[in-house]
Every structure is written in C-alpha cells, then in structure tokens.
Amino acid sequence: MKIRVRYRNNSGEVTAGAARAFRIGMTLLAMTAVALLSALITMRLAIHTGEVEVPNLSSLTLEEAAEKTSSAQLNLTVENRFYSTTVPAGRVLSQSPSPGASVRKGWHMRITESMGPQRVSIPDTVGMNERDAGMAIRRASLDLGAIAHMPSPGPADTVLAQTPPANAEGVDKPEVSLLLSQPESATPRAYVMPNLVGMSYSAASAKMREMDLRVYAIIPQPAPVAVDPNAPTGTAPPAPVATLPAGVVLTQNPAAGMRVSTTDTPRVKMSASAIATPSATPAPSATPASPAGAVAPRPSAPVVRQPAAIPTIVR
Known part of the structure; x- marks a missing residue:
C-alpha cells in the first residue's frame, strides 16, 4: 500500500498575517501617542489658564495692595513690619513673590509693612521678671520677640539681657528679644x-x-609587736621594720x-608607717628534774596579743 503526502505552500498566508499584525500594532501605538499628546496639551492649557502675573505692590498702602491682589485673584498676608527711612509708614516695603512672576490663582502673597522711621525708645528690661518686662515692651508699642533661657543663680525668669539694648537707635524691627534666667540643673x-x-x-x-x-x-x-616570753626582764622589744x-x-x-x-x-x-617584725618562736626544751627540796620555778606568763x-x- 502506497501513501502519498502532498505539501501545501502557505508562505504567502503567513506573510500576509504578519503584515496584518504589524499594521494593527502600529495603529494602536499611534493612537496611544495621540492620546498622550492630547493629555499633555490639555494639562498645559489648564495650568496656564489658571496662572496670573504677580502685580507690583511696592510703596502702595495696605488698602491699595489688598484691592490690587484681589482683582488678580490672589490672597494677601502681612508677614512682617520693619522701620524704614525711605518708605512712609503704612505702605508696602517688600513683597514675595517678586513682581512679574507667574503664580496660580489663589496664591498667598506675603508683604512687609513699613513703619517709617524709628520714633520709639527701647525700654531697659534687664533685672525685671518676664511679666513686667513684657508689659514695659508693649507700653512702648513694641512686640515681644524671641525668649531664651540660660541657667543662672538667683530668681528664675529674670531678664539677663535683651536685644536690642536699651535706648538703641537704628533698629530695624519693632520687637525686643529677652534672655531669661532659669534654675541651675540639679x-x-x-x-x-x-x-x-x-x-x-x-x-x-x-x-x-x-x-x-x-x-x-x-x-x-x-x-x-609580739613579746618574747623567754626574753630576759628589761629587754627592749624588736624595732618595727618599715x-x-x-x-x-x-x-x-x-x-x-x-x-x-x-x-x-x-x-x-x-x-602604714611601719610593719612590725614578727618574733621568732622559741624552740621547745626539756625541763630538768628539780632536786629534792628545791622550789619549782613559777611558770612564765602567757603571750598577750593586742587586737x-x-x-x-x-x-
């Protein structure tokens, strides 16, 4: 029995399928790129549409500065107050951000108010307690600045030093900082x-x-010093050896x-000053027999050692 096998040449179909898959992939890639580009353009337009230019508030009064920032859809905050010999009191001395910058709507602008030339005298609070010093500073139309503590003998919360010092001239900021005493650490x-x-x-x-x-x-x-019991009467004890x-x-x-x-x-x-020399222990000796009628010798006294x-x- 003979079996015949016939081969079919489908190389054209494979090539056509690969080309079709490539075209589909390129189409999807192009659509993705277009979508990303559209999103970026939309975000950029949205961001720039919500931006405004910062106005120049220099030398304006606080009312004028508030009106100008409100019309630009910005918020205004008075951050500091400084003395100035060039800008009249009640006007804007400086601002942040600087004029011309681009910020988002609703941005908080910070300004510094001018207080004009210094016209107050700095009080002397050294030696006062914290409460009296604060009252003296406020009576002079000044603000209480930073408060620091340092261990020192004497009553606690007593002013040891102040900045600026009493009766100082050319002060920039209308506030007085104090250095107070505190009890020394136990x-x-x-x-x-x-x-x-x-x-x-x-x-x-x-x-x-x-x-x-x-x-x-x-x-x-x-x-x-140990006493030798066999030493003759009147013999001096041995001297201690240092x-x-x-x-x-x-x-x-x-x-x-x-x-x-x-x-x-x-x-x-x-x-110690010295250590005594130990005494030698005498060797035992035989006691001779006493003759008849002789008086027996009195036994020696025992050695007494002091505690x-x-x-x-x-x-």
Whole structure:
C-alpha cells in the first residue's frame, strides 16, 4: 500500500498575517501617542489658564495692595513690619513673590509693612521678671520677640539681657528679644576618676579638689609587736621594720577611668608607717628534774596579743 503526502505552500498566508499584525500594532501605538499628546496639551492649557502675573505692590498702602491682589485673584498676608527711612509708614516695603512672576490663582502673597522711621525708645528690661518686662515692651508699642533661657543663680525668669539694648537707635524691627534666667540643673557634674595610686595623700587630695571632690583615706594601723616570753626582764622589744614610705596611696575606689560625680565619695587606702617584725618562736626544751627540796620555778606568763586596731578614716 502506497501513501502519498502532498505539501501545501502557505508562505504567502503567513506573510500576509504578519503584515496584518504589524499594521494593527502600529495603529494602536499611534493612537496611544495621540492620546498622550492630547493629555499633555490639555494639562498645559489648564495650568496656564489658571496662572496670573504677580502685580507690583511696592510703596502702595495696605488698602491699595489688598484691592490690587484681589482683582488678580490672589490672597494677601502681612508677614512682617520693619522701620524704614525711605518708605512712609503704612505702605508696602517688600513683597514675595517678586513682581512679574507667574503664580496660580489663589496664591498667598506675603508683604512687609513699613513703619517709617524709628520714633520709639527701647525700654531697659534687664533685672525685671518676664511679666513686667513684657508689659514695659508693649507700653512702648513694641512686640515681644524671641525668649531664651540660660541657667543662672538667683530668681528664675529674670531678664539677663535683651536685644536690642536699651535706648538703641537704628533698629530695624519693632520687637525686643529677652534672655531669661532659669534654675541651675540639679544633675551633679560628672568627672573621670584620675589615677591616685602612688601619690601622697596631700597630692591626691589636691588632685581631687580640682574637680570639687574630697577624698577619704583609710590608714591601717601597724601590727602590734609580739613579746618574747623567754626574753630576759628589761629587754627592749624588736624595732618595727618599715616596708613602704608612710602615707602612699595603695588602692583607690572608684578605679581610675571610672565616672564620678560631686555626690560620690572616693576612698583610697594609704600605706602604714611601719610593719612590725614578727618574733621568732622559741624552740621547745626539756625541763630538768628539780632536786629534792628545791622550789619549782613559777611558770612564765602567757603571750598577750593586742587586737588589731580599727582603721582610721582621715578627711
């Protein structure tokens, strides 16, 4: 049995389909570009249609400036007042934005009002409390400016300084700023503990006084001298042997580098003046027998050791 296979040549249909898809894609792309361009043109026209030109308000009265900005569909705000020797009182000294700028309708314009030449005298409020100083400033037709505080001894809220100073001339702005006192902080001042080991007590105390601190020294008493029971009567005890110079700092608390404050009490341990030489323990010896009729010797008194003395605290 024979099978015949016939091939169909459809290359023309494939080419026609690809061309048709390309044309559809280009049409969609062109429509998208046209839509974006139309949206941009519409937004630009809408924005520029809502813009106005800022008028020139220089040297106008406040009423004239308000009327001119209202006709331009803008809002007006008086932001500051300054003295001026060139612009009469009650007129516009400066404005923002500047004339000729393009802004949206309803924009808030800010102007500075001229108060003319300075005609008031700056009162002296140093030493007054905050309430009296504020009343004195307002009585002089001035405004109370910034208020700052600084720790200072004495009553709180007392005027330490003012700006501008009393009776100043050539002042730009009609306001007085005050510097008031406040109670000093109750937080103790902190320091870094120095290394006092090896110093004498006087040097260590002077070092701590530089930080407004006092140091307390603990001086141990030397050990008592042991009495030899076999020593002949009237023999002097052995002299103590000094091992370190007297009054040298051996240890300290807190350690060097630690944080200390005025509420802390640093302590140091000083070297004693001398340490006694320990007595030698006598070797036991045999007691000879007493002859008949001889009187037995009285036994020696026991060794009495004094208790160690309590350490002395030196301020």
